[in-house]
Amino acid sequence: MNILEKIVARKLVEVEASKRTKSISDLEKEALFSRTSVSLSDALKIAATPKIISEFKRKSPSKGIINGDVLPEIVTADYVAAGAAALSVLTDTDFFGGSFDDFLRARKANPNIPMLRKDFIVDEYQLFEAKSIGADIILLIAACLEPSEVESLSKKAHDLGLEVLLEVHNSEELAQSLCDHIDIVGVNNRNLKTFETSIETSIELSEQIPGSFVKISESGLSDAETILHLYNHGYKGFLIGETFMKTANPGAALADLQNNLSQISNRNPHVV
Numbered sequence: 001m002n003i004l005e006k007i008v009a010r011k012l013v014e015v016e017a018s019k020r021t022k023s024i025s026d027l028e029k030e031a032l033f034s035r036t037s038v039s040l041s042d043a044l045k046i047a048a049t050p051k052i053i054s055e056f057k058r059k060s061p062s063k064g065i066i067n068g069d070v071l072p073e074i075v076t077a078d079y080v081a082a083g084a085a086a087l088s089v090l091t092d093t094d095f096f097g098g099s100f101d102d103f104l105r106a107r108k109a110n111p112n113i114p115m116l117r118k119d120f121i122v123d124e125y126q127l128f129e130a131k132s133i134g135a136d137i138i139l140l141i142a143a144c145l146e147p148s149e150v151e152s153l154s155k156k157a158h159d160l161g162l163e164v165l166l167e168v169h170n171s172e173e174l175a176q177s178l179c180d181h182i183d184i185v186g187v188n189n190r191n192l193k194t195f196e197t198s199i200e201t202s203i204e205l206s207e208q209i210p211g212s213f214v215k216i217s218e219s220g221l222s223d224a225e226t227i228l229h230l231y232n233h234g235y236k237g238f239l240i241g242e243t244f245m246k247t248a249n250p251g252a253a254l255a256d257l258q259n260n261l262s263q264i265s266n267r268n269p270h271v272v
């Protein structure tokens, strides 16, 4: 089994256990369930500069512990103060050290920013969970879902008022999984089966994504030059975790990146 298969196998067991402890109608009763979602795709569509989606990630299977001892409410509020367009918070515990508690603390500290529930969605039940913790966006990973599952899960997400980020890593996944209910297409520069990361993945796929979809580039991003290069290939948003989380002050690391982005674009106004 590759790591993605291991995560999915574990997730299926976890979801069955959660269903036994909390029913869908319990989830629907949570206060945040009725919160009106904030759109990320609308903000990205009109973005005239690169937008950063900052991730709260304690650890990962590829990197091990990145930053175990951080407070989600502080880090995410610092991200927002430094200009993050959205937040991504891992809710997978076993492989990424995340939790609903992390997500809820981040949500409480930042009531109005678009937030992505970063997890491995394999069952409709998890969409109700996402809604109940105040998520605005959910992730569907083409590499671990059948195209028919992407279609039904994304439709259900829309019914619940959630936006859908479809993550792809190659042209086959893109061709097979893209459907009408996708709001944002994310190209993951990291192959989740091998952990290899290459920005070329985003460059190669940029032209294959129909212009009607807003696109973001994910993983392995750290410098302003690369981000502006990808922006010029049509990417509006950039999902970044490790670059920020590995520092003692993730919010300050985002502020530095934002500074570098504006300095470069001031020097070369044609770039953005």
Ligand SMILES: O=P(O)(O)OC[C@@H](O)[C@@H](O)c1c[nH]c2ccccc12
Residues within 6 Å of the ligand: 055, 057, 118, 119, 141, 167, 188, 218, 219, 220, 221, 239, 240, 241, 242, 243
């Ligand atoms: O920490 P990075 O290299 O900046 O990557 C962030 C994000 O793209 C990555 O965490 C991610 C992308 N897709 C995922 C799917 C599941 C878990 C995690 C991910």
